[in-house]
Amino acid sequence: MREFTLKYRKDNGGTAALTHWGMDSEYGVLRDVLIGPVDNFSWRTGNASARRAERLGMQFDHQVAKAQHTEMLDAYRHAGVNTHLIPADNSLPYQIYGRDSSVMTPWGPIVTQMYSPWRRGEWVPIVKKYVELEIPIYDVITAGSLEGGDFMLLEPGVILCGYSGERTSSQGFKQMQGWVEKEGWEVKGYQFDPFFLHIDVMVAMLAEKLAAVCVDAVELSLVQWFKSRNIEIIEIPFPQVLELGVNVVALGNDRVMLPRANTGLADKCRAHGLEVIDPDISMITPGGGGVHCMCQPLRRDSALRS
Numbered sequence: 001m002r003e004f005t006l007k008y009r010k011d012n013g014g015t016a017a018l019t020h021w022g023m024d025s026e027y028g029v030l031r032d033v034l035i036g037p038v039d040n041f042s043w044r045t046g047n048a049s050a051r052r053a054e055r056l057g058m059q060f061d062h063q064v065a066k067a068q069h070t071e072m073l074d075a076y077r078h079a080g081v082n083t084h085l086i087p088a089d090n091s092l093p094y095q096i097y098g099r100d101s102s103v104m105t106p107w108g109p110i111v112t113q114m115y116s117p118w119r120r121g122e123w124v125p126i127v128k129k130y131v132e133l134e135i136p137i138y139d140v141i142t143a144g145s146l147e148g149g150d151f152m153l154l155e156p157g158v159i160l161c162g163y164s165g166e167r168t169s170s171q172g173f174k175q176m177q178g179w180v181e182k183e184g185w186e187v188k189g190y191q192f193d194p195f196f197l198h199i200d201v202m203v204a205m206l207a208e209k210l211a212a213v214c215v216d217a218v219e220l221s222l223v224q225w226f227k228s229r230n231i232e233i234i235e236i237p238f239p240q241v242l243e244l245g246v247n248v249v250a251l252g253n254d255r256v257m258l259p260r261a262n263t264g265l266a267d268k269c270r271a272h273g274l275e276v277i278d279p280d281i282s283m284i285t286p287g288g289g290g291v292h293c294m295c296q297p298l299r300r301d302s303a304l305r306s
Contacts, residue, residue: 008136013182017106024156026205028300029252032082036098038069039088043287065283072279087125097289100147101126108138115145115167144171149198162190162199204246234268247290
């Protein structure tokens with residue numbers, strides 16, 4: 001356990017990895033996860049998914065969303081994962097999407113900068129939570145916006161980070177890239193259209209060397225990059241992007257969590273020998289985020305030791 005600090009990062013690299021907290025992949029066995037609170041959640045029309053829900057005449061029901069949030073927490077606990085909740089703030093309706101306000105690395109979390117005005121205060125409760133858990137912060141993004149839905153520790157030594165110029169700006173991306181490359185890791189940047197909220201609606205790691213990708217939504221160069229790393233791709237059809245069909249969480253040991261409505265990917269995962277855990281979050285996803293958006297892993301087993 002290391003003492004809390006707002007900047008654990010060494011300016012010239014060589015930052016020591018944390019011994020208890022941290023992760024080096026998206027698929028190591030998940031031990032602890034940080035979840036956004038449902039208390040003040042409501043749909044906002046600041047993204048394509050929420051606007052689509054409004055256009056289709058869907059109605060938000062907070063009690064249903066709360067019950068589904070509880071079901072998801074129970075699913076994590078049943079899978080042996082310790083759950084930690086971000087402190088709720090009644091001025092922050094999108095705190096439920098706990099992926100975005102910070103990202104975990106082997107050296108501790110990076111506190112990010114949110115793009116949307118109604119989310120910019122989310123850094124305060126996330127810092128309070130890291131103080132409570134005594135997890136030192138690697139550093140804080142200050143050069144531009146960077147949101148956790150665009151950041152993936154693809155596998156040990158490699159980070160994939162998308163940037164649209166909005167949710168994650170080129171300035172925020174480059175600041176993070178400079179830090180991480182000094183630690184000896186590769187950072188692959190991928191620029192995409194702001195229509196796709198974050199890269200995690202198009203790409204997800206399911207297990208070691210296995211990814212789900214909407215190949216019709218990404219550039220061929222990104223598909224080729226995955227293949228150059230010998231990562232097998234499960235293709236997801238484009239219509240599922242708006243339904244957050246790629247927004248899943250790898251739990252490790254060949255287990256994945258995905259929304260119950262995502263039957264297409266669930267069947268493909270089972271065909272690849274993966275166990276599927278599928279809570280119903282149908283009242284939450286129209287807000288613009290799925291199970292991946294609602295969580296920030298705090299501790300995974302190292303994939304280098306798996």
